[in-house]
Amino acid sequence: MNTATSSASKTLTSHNTPQSEVEKAESEQSVGPTEWNPRPVGLGPWAEEHPGQPLPDDPRYDPVLLAEGDRRNVVDHYRYWRREAIVEDLDTKRHPLHIAIENFENDANIGTVVRTANAFAASMVHIVGRSRWNRRGAMVTDRYQHLMHHPDVDHLLKWARENGLVVVAIDNTPGCVPLETTDLPRNCLLLFGQEGPGVTEAAQQGALMTCSIAQFGSTRSINAGVAAGIAMHAWIRQHADYGNSW
Secondary structure (H helix, E strand, C coil): CCHHHHHHCCCECCCCCECCHHHHHHHHHCCCCCCCCCCCCCECCHHHHCCCCCCCCCCCECHHHHHHCECCCCCHHHCCECHHHHHHHHCCCCEEEEEEEEECCCCCCHHHHHHHHHHCCEEEEEEEECCCCCCHHHCCHHHHCCEEEECCHHHHHHHHHHCCCEEEEECCCCCCEEHHHCCCCCCEEEEECECCCECCHHHHHHCCEEEECCCCCCCCCCCHHHHHHHHHHHHHHHHCCHHHCC
């Protein structure tokens, strides 16, 4: 959680005196779009949000959400929509980008990868290795994201070949090509390893190439979840239509 936001939510000034209503309002308005907002997310019941208006009869809307409100982690375009309707609509917009992450030891970053893949409308996230993973970081976005499990790297590579996807591994091992100057394939599967060991040798051997992310500080590596987001956005910059973004 952003520490600035956390301290602001206490609504105290540096002199430990309560903020005025104006100061509090200004503090809330200064919260950025990716920071935790102290105000409730989403919308309340339809009757409260749209007084005097009849309930919509669109089959995409969920009667329970219309009656009780919708506080889910979805963009406002999908407020009150049934989960199945959201997935169906997303399926018309997904990119030919697939994401795979190896899950043999540490699954702490998989939730973050799934959430980011959802944000960029990736076609599917592939979990390689153990089928169970920590969903906490996904922020429930896995409910709207297609997932597939593969028992090992060979199974993933075979599936990618059969579905016309070019595999590009992301790591920082010797012989990597810079992600920043690489033209990524449009029909692409980005493959990520785990925190620490990185992408396995079998995965690198099966990939068209392995790309590295430029670093300039003292740390040996970037967090796997962060690296996945950087690589996904590199693909987005090259292939996505920004006119379709929210």
